[in-house]
Amino acid sequence: MDTAEHDLIVETFRKAMTGSSGAALDAALDELGWADLLAEEPDTAIPVVFTLLGETGSHASVLNDVVAQAGGEPLGTTVTLPFTGGRWVRWERADAPAAQPPSEGAGDLLDPTLPLRLAEPGDPDLHLAAARRALGWWLLGTGRAMLALAREHALARTQFGRPIASFQAVRHRLAETLVALEGAEATLNAATASPEPFTCLLAKAAAGRASLDAARHCQQVLAGIGFTAEHDFHHHLRRTLTLDGLLGSARDLTRQAGAHIREQGHAPRLINL
Amino acid sequence: MTSPVTEPATIGEFRAAVREWFTHNDLSAGPDHSLDGQVAQLARVRRALYDAGWMRYGWPAEVGGLGGPAALRAVLGEEVASRDLAEPGIYSMIEVLAPTMISYAPPALAAEMVPLLLSGAEQWCQGFSEPGSGSDLASLSTRAEPHGDDWVVNGQKVWTSLAQYSQRCVLLTRTAPGHGGITAFFVDMDTPGITVRPLRTMHGIDEFAEVFFDDVVVPGDRMLGRPGDGWQLAMDLLPHERSTCFWHRVAFLYERLERLVGETATTTATTGAAGADDADLGAAYLALHTIRCRSHATQRRLADGARLGPETSIDKVLLATAEQRLFDTARDLLPGAVELTDPRWRSEYLYSRAATIYGGTAEIQRNIIARRLLDLGKE
Numbered sequence: 087m088d089t090a091e092h093d094l095i096v097e098t099f100r101k102a103m104t105g106s107s108g109a110a111l112d113a114a115l116d117e118l119g120w121a122d123l124l125a126e127e128p129d130t131a132i133p134v135v136f137t138l139l140g141e142t143g144s145h146a147s148v149l150n151d152v153v154a155q156a157g158g159e160p161l162g163t164t165v166t167l168p169f170t171g172g173r174w175v176r177w178e179r180a181d182a183p184a185a186q187p188p189s190e191g192a193g194d195l196l197d198p199t200l201p202l203r204l205a206e207p208g209d210p211d212l213h214l215a216a217a218r219r220a221l222g223w224w225l226l227g228t229g230r231a232m233l234a235l236a237r238e239h240a241l242a243r244t245q246f247g248r249p250i251a252s253f254q255a256v257r258h259r260l261a262e263t264l265v266a267l268e269g270a271e272a273t274l275n276a277a278t279a280s281p282e283p284f285t286c287l288l289a290k291a292a293a294g295r296a297s298l299d300a301a302r303h304c305q306q307v308l309a310g311i312g313f314t315a316e317h318d319f320h321h322h323l324r325r326t327l328t329l330d331g332l333l334g335s336a337r338d339l340t341r342q343a344g345a346h347i348r349e350q351g352h353a354p355r356l357i358n359l
Numbered sequence: 360m361t362s363p364v365t366e367p368a369t370i371g372e373f374r375a376a377v378r379e380w381f382t383h384n385d386l387s388a389g390p391d392h393s394l395d396g397q398v399a400q401l402a403r404v405r406r407a408l409y410d411a412g413w414m415r416y417g418w419p420a421e422v423g424g425l426g427g428p429a430a431l432r433a434v435l436g437e438e439v440a441s442r443d444l445a446e447p448g449i450y451s452m453i454e455v456l457a458p459t460m461i462s463y464a465p466p467a468l469a470a471e472m473v474p475l476l477l478s479g480a481e482q483w484c485q486g487f488s489e490p491g492s493g494s495d496l497a498s499l500s501t502r503a504e505p506h507g508d509d510w511v512v513n514g515q516k517v518w519t520s521l522a523q524y525s526q527r528c529v530l531l532t533r534t535a536p537g538h539g540g541i542t543a544f545f546v547d548m549d550t551p552g553i554t555v556r557p558l559r560t561m562h563g564i565d566e567f568a569e570v571f572f573d574d575v576v577v578p579g580d581r582m583l584g585r586p587g588d589g590w591q592l593a594m595d596l597l598p599h600e601r602s603t604c605f606w607h608r609v610a611f612l613y614e615r616l617e618r619l620v621g622e623t624a625t626t627t628a629t630t631g632a633a634g635a636d637d638a639d640l641g642a643a644y645l646a647l648h649t650i651r652c653r654s655h656a657t658q659r660r661l662a663d664g665a666r667l668g669p670e671t672s673i674d675k676v677l678l679a680t681a682e683q684r685l686f687d688t689a690r691d692l693l694p695g696a697v698e699l700t701d702p703r704w705r706s707e708y709l710y711s712r713a714a715t716i717y718g719g720t721a722e723i724q725r726n727i728i729a730r731r732l733l734d735l736g737k738e
Contacts, residue, residue: 252735252736253738257729257735258725260735261725261733265673268653268670268673269650269673272649273648273652275656276652288645288648292649337638339641340638341637341638342637342641344636344642347620348624348636351620352620353613353616353644356648357648359434359658
């Protein structure tokens with residue numbers, strides 16, 4: 087696939103995601119040939135679609151398709167997925183029930199727009215590598231969305247007679263955010279080039295950690311406005327925390343990686359020149 | 360020692376051939392971890408690798424090399440670091456010194472001198488930083504004034520690694536005001552008027568020195584480039600430092616992580632603390648994996664002809680962060696080793712504190728990222 091084709095795909099999917107979310111976006115992705123793209127060009131399909139979900143803040147149930155494809159199951163099914171803390175969830179192929187405001191009702195989820203629901207334990211032998219990589223791209227896109235919001239705010243917001251982007255403390259937080267996201271992107275590209283389960287696990291851990299760092303730095307830069315539900319930031323924060331927990335949090339996966347190298351007595355060099 | 364029998368055609372073949380060679384050629388360091396011992400070991404490793412041909416790969420034929428991509432040097436350095444054969448900081452100095460000579464020295468001078476460096480016959484140093492010019496390198500004030508065909512140098516350098524062992528120095532001087540008034544010379548360290556005073560460092564290995572220049576006469580044909588090229592020369596080092604050098608350092612850090620894993624296995628057998636420690640080990644490993652992936656991508660871009668720029672400040676921050684995390688983890692998981700019982704962990708732990716200082720502080724890197732990559736405007 088050449089650059090022009092790639093750019094065209096990105097723009098087409100971005101347009102679809104900008105207009106819709108949930109079941110409507112599932113339908114739109116079907117029409118755009120998501121299933122064929124995933125089957126024929128997974129190394130394009132997964133990074134493009136999942137990063138865009140993060141950047142645009144929309145959502146679709148396509149994670150089910152990535153898991154299904156990895157397990158040799160037909161696309162279009164719904165798979166019970168592990169969540170951190172030993173819980174299991176299903177990502178329904180429908181819209182979330184009309185969400186209550188998040189402060190009301192104990193049954194609400196942190197990210198009430200997602201059609202997630204708790205489920206009975208599922209298959210412990212699911213092939214999660216590809217789905218972890220996909221979630222990593224989604225987390226990366228979410229992190230980038232938060233960085234874009236914080237950067238825009240830092241340039242526009244004036245205090246003490248100058249834009250807050252001119253203060254070194256603010257600049258360094260945003261720089262740290264970019265470092266974390268770029269590092270995570272390198273691990274995701276590595277997991278795309280060599281999609282072994284351990285490389286994918288590390289990429290999900292790096293992306294989860296980077297997006298959590300992005301949320302912390304960017305919310306601090308956004309300050310008061312970033313604490314309101316009137317600014318878009320909080321959607322991305324909710325998404326970050328939820329996606330981090332899905333298929334193993336950065337903390338879970340990092341600990342697994344540590345156990346792995348301790349048991350092996352060896353720190354594998356997964357990427358080589 | 361014999362030369363390689365067959366020309367390695369790919370990086371993978373090169374790596375395999377180097378590994379095979381190392382199985383028959385044990386260059387392990389002796390028990391002397393002093394700086395004298397490290398420098399002697401470095402010269403020994405270079406000599407052996409040069410005689411066997413490995414050290415010449417990735418360098419052009421004009422300076423005694425055998426050609427091939429720079430990645431071959433990264434691979435060789437990784438194999439050296441993985442076997443703990445040479446301290447990676449001083450091993451990698453060649454990666455900035457030799458390219459400078461190739462790009463800026465008169466060709467005959469480069470052809471004469473670079474093999475002396477590659478073969479371990481000589482050590483060279485880099486006279487850049489000054490007492491008044493650290494992060495603000497362009498403010499340097501060591502003067503060079505023309506005197507007939509020669510130049511006369513007066514001033515002081517600091518943080519000059521291995522100056523006390525060096526036969527030559529790549530020296531930045533002031534010949535006119537501003538960034539365009541910096542001029543570089545290739546100076547023989549035995550020239551009258553040069554005084555070297557090693558700095559005492561807190562980790563006990565005094566690799567840095569102050570270098571004083573009092574009416575030091577440098578022949579005009581030892582100028583690197585033309586008058587005023589010095590700033591560009593310094594900027595041109597960055598892609599070399601931030602590709603092969605970083606790869607070597609990452610390889611060294613993987614070796615140290617494995618050493619830590621080995622030593623932790625012994626302590627956790629007695630304390631049963633494995634579960635808690637896994638999170639720390641995993642975080643250290645993840646940080647190393649992240650900079651390795653990033654550095655891999657950077658070297659790919661360089662090999663594809665990209666010009667490296669401010670985005671390598673991200674590599675620099677990732678590497679420094681990973682290094683400090685690793686040694687923090689070592690101190691956490693080997694309680695008392697740094698403070699009481701293990702001089703090597705102690706020295707390397709202390710040295711890791713400098714990772715966010717040398718080569719441009721972490722703050723300078725973040726300033727560059729904010730200004731050049733995030734386009735946040737002026738401070």
